[in-house]
Amino acid sequence: MLLLKVGVYVARGVCRVVLNGELDMETVAQLQEVVGKVGECTLEVDLSGVTFVDSTGLKCLLDIQDYWRQKGGQMLILKSQPDVAEVMQLVGLDRLLTQNSAPAEEER
């Protein structure tokens, strides 16, 4: 059983990474690997299909954002489920991660 599915969609300078499943110590490497391959663009991480994120998963998102900013890019977190959003808020990441809760305008 695959714990995390990572889909990558690139269109007009925007790279959207769509995650489905659970993001934790076991699966963060999958996300890191995909992001490492992405070229210069605005990065959007779609969490709508993520049912579970723990502190290791959140740390990974924060690291990716820092890495992306250092490269001069922008990163957006899209559509977290309520349980995940609550965890992000609890550890204060809602203020550190740039989020966009509105549905994305681009079609996949």
Added chain:
Amino acid sequence: MRMCLECAEKNPDRLCVECKYFIQPGPLRRVLSPPVQVLLEGERRNQYPAYILALNTREFGLKTEAPVPGQYVMRLQESLWVEVAGVPFKGKNDVHVFDILCVHRGQETARRLSTEEYQLLAGNTGELVVEISRHLPEHLQNLVREKLLAEVEKSELINALRVGKVMKYEGGRFRHLSGQADLDLPMEEAEKLMRQVVNQVEHRREVIVSADGQKVFDLHGVPFDHRNGGLLAFDITEVIEKERRMHRQEMQAYREAIAAVTGGRLYLVNGEEMEKVVSEGTELAKGEVGQTRDIPEARRAMREALPVLDGRRRHAITLCLTEALTNALKHAGGGCWQARQSGDTVRIIVQDRGPGIKNSELARATLMQHYSTKNSLGCGFTLMLYYADYLYLNTGPSGTVLALDFGVVPADRLKQDQ
């Protein structure tokens, strides 16, 4: 007695210490070279310097201006003083035999010097120290002598507590030099230590627990050469017990502080209390983690084992299990977990055999957000503190146990209540 008078007339230059009539000859008769200076105090507090020329356990041969006959007090150490009386017909000029009337050591009294007191005056420990340090490089000799003398001094103080001992190791055999003769040392261990010391000609120190686990000894072995060495042994059982008491007091202070700032939800518990915490209720599920892929597996097993619950509560429990297991994996390389239920409480327990959380880090590790010793977000504990109703933590050098309680009102009953 006539003999001394005659001797004084006929052989005024003959030394008393060389005379067999002066202090009874025998193995305990000892001539001190150089003489040890002491102070005699008379009945009216008048003081006379005196030199101990020779002694056995019942008599001193003193060179002093103090009038004889006469009774005096001789102070040897803070808590050791001896009442003596000059014997007029034994000795000549300013050298006389003084009988020991009474030895006062602390609360005790005796009619003669103990072996230790005798050896202390006879200078054996001093000789030992010189002998110990003689083979050392010159620049270390004074330092080592100073330290050892301090140790010996301490051991002599410890004599009062009856817990120290100095021995000489001579090619496989021990000779008692000073201190508590009946100190119940684990001799087999002491012999092993001294064998290593003389074989490698290097100083060794070991702390050894007696076979019955009742006593703790601090052993210092010092080599003289390839056959011989000195052994200083201290019974540190009481010191250790004192340290434990201090540790317990410290833990108690931490317990109270941590319970206070968490509103009485996080408890630091001792091993005994934790035994109880981990055995209450009935087991729902259990497992082990040794690698990252075991963590989602534990979550899956946990979800299956949980009673029907409100979704948020299920999420909270699996999140906390994940955080606790992640900690165990990061800090201890793995561990085991179990979930238990008793009434409306689900308790998850994560146990590891890691090095434990140090006392000095405990508050930060559990209470401070974003504090991590292992380069993570460091908010695992924050999340557990938020979601769990009660937390029990037991940590020490042999591992850490964390138990988290979650009140679980079954989803169907929740609907009925609403």
